[in-house]
Amino acid sequence: MVWEQDVRLIVMLTAETDGAQVKCHPYWRSADYGNLRVQLVSEGAIPLDRRQCEPSETGYFIIRHFSMTNSKEPFEPPREITQIQYSDWPDFGTPAKPYHLLRLIEECDAVVSGSTGRSSPNHQDNPDPAGQRRVIVHCSAGCGRTGTFCTVDSVIDMLKRQRKASQSSDRTEPSWVYEDTTDLVASTVEDFRSQRLSMVQSLRQFVLCYESILEWWATHT
Helix, strand or coil, X not given: CCCCCCCCEEEECCCCEECCEECCCCCCCCEEECCEEEEEEEEEEEECCCCCCCCECCEEEXXXXXXXXXXXXXXXXXXXXXXXXXXXXXXXXXXXXXXXXXXXXXXXXXXXXXXXXXXXXXXXXXCCCCCCCCCEEECCCCCHHHHHHHXXXXXXXXXHHHHHHHHCCCCCCCHHHHCCCCCHHHHHHHHHHCCCCCCCCCHHHHHHHHHHHHHHHHCCC
């Protein structure tokens, strides 16, 4: 799937194991998987607190870079893949703070912006451009944590588009914030659930979607 869809970013929202239970196979390790060869290039950490240069007790993301080649397409150059792993998000639970989820989305947006060659200091404020490469998001089952991340990321992108449309008009009121005819979180979750069962699994995850959107709104108005 990564090769077929030309994916350059994978977001992993689970630890490899939970006690004795395996949650995810380490697919990023250097090995041959049929006709696909994966070569791990680097592995590091990004602190959750942007004010810190080094990971600390406040937590961190793991960032990996690996290359992929396909023996069935020998003339295709190696593809560089970035993976960001947030291992402190418990199954059926939520991150310690909504800010942690927003930081993760921010880091992912930076990777996507850089991989498309459109990296700029304003990428945090702009909606996703049309036609960009797909991003793979997964946890263990691919519904609870994955659905929460995708919901928050999608709603933030919708709000960015509404704000951009409002700024380009002659309105003086910030109508992109006060539009209340549609619950964007609820409608987005409903749309995701029509494609995959159990997206956003628990009430706590559903509340986290609203908390994260509110925190993002508070820092962008």
